[in-house]
Each structure stands twice: as C-alpha cells, then as structure tokens.
Amino acid sequence: MMVLQNSERPGIIEGIVIVLLSVRIAFLLTKYVDAPIRTNRALRRFPARGVVVILLCLALALVPVIAIRGALDRQTARALAAASANNPRGRCLDGRLHGSRRSHRRTDPPSRGHSLGLGGP
Incomplete structure (x- = not known):
C-alpha cells in the first residue's frame, strides 16, 4: 500500500x-x-x-529466498550492463570513453543551455 501512495512510512490505518x-x-503458525x-x-x-x-523447515524457507536473491542479482546486472546503452552520456561515468576528450566527437544533441549560449556539458 505504501508503494501506491509513494510514501516511506505507513499511515495509521496501514500500521x-x-x-x-x-x-x-x-x-x-x-x-x-x-x-x-x-x-x-x-x-x-x-x-x-x-x-x-528442522532441516526441512530451513530448506522450505531458504530455497525461495536464495532463488529470489539470484533473480534480483541477475536483473541488477542486466540493468547495469544496459545503462550505458540506454544513456549515452553515462558512458563517461564508467570510464569507457573512446579516444581523448578533445577528439571525442559529439553525437548527441547539445543541451538546452548550450544552445542558448549559457554553456553546457
């Protein structure tokens, strides 16, 4: 319910x-x-x-947790791998710029501030 309300803490009813x-x-239980x-x-x-x-109870509890954790780790790895493809300007953050900064050819459109003469990236 908190996700639907965009809040971090539950209200009185939710609590x-x-x-x-x-x-x-x-x-x-x-x-x-x-x-x-x-x-x-x-x-x-x-x-x-x-x-x-006791061992069966532990297995019943741990198997789903480990499976979900593995799925979340794989999802995170895919999102991080796709980050530079989905955000071309983000390539400079992970150190994969090709060529030097001076010879780097700009392929993305200039920012709004740059086109107004206010400077920009």
Missing part, C-alpha cells in the same frame, strides 16, 4: 493492518506448525526425526 496481519500469521511439532510423540521418541524436521 494497524500490518500489526493485525502479523498477529494473525503468528497465531496460525503457532497452531498449525509449532504446536504439532512440540506435541508429536514420534519426534520425542526419535530425536533424529526432529533434526530432519
């Missing part, structure tokens, strides 16, 4: 909704995940099963 959703999720694991007789008799359950 209340976030807290209520957090409490509801905590209740559901306690009821359907935590309590069954704590009261399971098979896990008490064989502690190694408890380790397996």
